[in-house]
Amino acid sequence: MAFATPAGKGSPAPMMNVTPLVDVVLVLLIIFMVVTPLLTKQFWLQLPPETKAETPPPPDPTNVVVRVEADGRIVVNSHEVALMELVEKLRPMVAARHDRTVFFDAADEAPYKATVDVMDRLRNSGATTIAVLVGK
Numbered sequence: 023m024a025f026a027t028p029a030g031k032g033s034p035a036p037m038m039n040v041t042p043l044v045d046v047v048l049v050l051l052i053i054f055m056v057v058t059p060l061l062t063k064q065f066w067l068q069l070p071p072e073t074k075a076e077t078p079p080p081p082d083p084t085n086v087v088v089r090v091e092a093d094g095r096i097v098v099n100s101h102e103v104a105l106m107e108l109v110e111k112l113r114p115m116v117a118a119r120h121d122r123t124v125f126f127d128a129a130d131e132a133p134y135k136a137t138v139d140v141m142d143r144l145r146n147s148g149a150t151t152i153a154v155l156v157g158k
Contacts, residue, residue: 023067037043065069069156085126086124087099088125090136094132094136098111104142109143109146112149113147121150121151123150123151123152126154
């Protein structure tokens with residue numbers, strides 16, 4: 023607080039300095055503006071409707087299907103692939119498809135870190151759409 027002596031009176035009159043208050047409010051506003059977009063991460067997932075088909079249709083041989091097993095193994099179209107070789111193996115397969123879609127499946131007991139890592143590598147291999155397979 024600053025004190026000023028009004029003309030003609032002997033006691034000082036209080037005057038509030040609001041500059042530090044405005045500075046603190048502006049800093050808080052900037053912090054909230056920077057942090058807010060980081061808090062709103064969403065992952066949209068569209069599941070297909072459940073069908074009651076007796077026998078599933080035969081799989082298309084041109085599809086690229088990547089599966090993460092419960093023990094962390096990665097299988098691409100029924101061939102086991104090491105994690106470090108996944109991008110190099112998938113690049114030509116994805117480039118050959120006109121829609122650049124890769125089908126992804128994971129066992130229920132598959133490690134979360136492994137599944138997310140595989141999905142990141144699918145995106146790095148050139149896949150524009152990662153279709154998550156749903157099954158029982």
